[in-house]
Amino acid sequence: NAGVTQTPKFQVLKTGQSMTLQCAQDMNHEYMSWYRQDPGMGLRLIHYSVGAGITDQGEVPNGYNVSRSTTEDFPLRLLSAAPSQTSVYFCASSAGQGMDEQFFGPGTRLTVL
Amino acid sequence: GEDVEQSLFLSVREGDSSVINCTYTDSSSTYLYWYKQEPGAGLQLLTYIFSNMDMKQDQRLTVLLNKKDKHLSLRIADTQTGDSAIYFCAASGYSTLTFGKGTMLLVSP
Numbered sequence: 518n519a520g521v522t523q524t525p526k527f528q529v530l531k532t533g534q535s536m537t538l539q540c541a542q543d544m545n546h547e548y549m550s551w552y553r554q555d556p557g558m559g560l561r562l563i564h565y566s567v568g569a570g571i572t573d574q575g576e577v578p579n580g581y582n583v584s585r586s587t588t589e590d591f592p593l594r595l596l597s598a599a600p601s602q603t604s605v606y607f608c609a610s611s612a613g614q615g616m617d618e619q620f621f622g623p624g625t626r627l628t629v630l
Numbered sequence: 631g632e633d634v635e636q637s638l639f640l641s642v643r644e645g646d647s648s649v650i651n652c653t654y655t656d657s658s659s660t661y662l663y664w665y666k667q668e669p670g671a672g673l674q675l676l677t678y679i680f681s682n683m684d685m686k687q688d689q690r691l692t693v694l695l696n697k698k699d700k701h702l703s704l705r706i707a708d709t710q711t712g713d714s715a716i717y718f719c720a721a722s723g724y725s726t727l728t729f730g731k732g733t734m735l736l737v738s739p
Contacts, residue, residue: 521672550726557638559718559731560673575726576631607672619727621672 519543523608523622530598530629538593538625540608548611549591550575550619551583553604560607566591598629632656636719636730643738648706650733652719657700659721664693664704667716667732676704676717711737 524539542549550565552575562575566585580602582594591610595602606625611617633655642648654662660681665673679686679693679702686693692705706713714737720727 552729557731560729562726562728565726609673618675618678619673621674623672 521608521610521620521622523606523625525625526623527626528628530595530627532599532629534598536595536598538595538606538608538627540591540593540622541589542591542608542610542620543589544610544612544620545588546610546612546620547588548613548617548619549585550609551581551591551593552607552609553577553602554607554624555604563593563606595627598627600629603627603629632659632721632723632728634719634721634728634730636717636733638731639734639736641736641738642709644709644711646709648704648709648713648735648737650704650706650717650719650735652702652704652730654700654702654719654721654728656721656723656728657697659723661722662693662695662702663720663722663727664691665718665720665729667718669715673718706735709735709737711739713737 521542547568551563552560561577564583566572608622609619611619636652663678664676666676667673690707694703716732718732719730
């Protein structure tokens with residue numbers, strides 16, 4: 518099992534550019550989430566999905582889109598990158614809610630100039 | 631929504647015990663978690679406690695839960711330099727987790 522994989526590991530964008538952060542898991546997990554981590558802010562939930570075809574907004578969804586066409590993949594799209602989106606992005610998955618452990622990917626470090 | 635608060639920094643000497651504290655606001659949170667993040671890495675689940683428990687012990691880790699005060703603590707016995715990391719408290723919601731801002735634990739030799 519590869520677990521949760523994220524690509525790319527690092528990315529530099531110019532303001533206004535768009536890009537997609539990729540996330541995949543091979544554990545057949547229903548729940549997947551995207552978080553951003555900023556210094557002194559902890560992890561904040563951007564979007565999450567409770568199964569293929571179902572997504573919902575988290576705490577900080579503005580400027581991001583997601584879709585979940587398969588159980589395995591949960592890409593995060595930045596429509597028009599802004600410097601405020603400079604952050605480390607983590608994808609996580611779990612079999613369910615409650616006591617089910619969330620498994621985290623290694624993160625994508627994004628810088629927007 | 632749920633709010634989870636933690637102290638931001640803790641410094642201890644190797645061999646001492648470390649205690650990291652956390653408070654949360656939503657009494658309906660069923661599970662409470664402790665995650666560890668080492669530099670440049672993602673988060674790794676350390677332990678969790680169900681809301682109807684007061685204490686859980688797992689080797690060097692002890693989790694205490696005071697439901698009345700909505701206070702959670704993580705005690706690490708015989709702290710080692712390899713325990714230096716950021717520790718996150720998290721509370722379960724309906725479909726997601728709410729994380730605290732993290733406590734940086736620095737262990738000096």
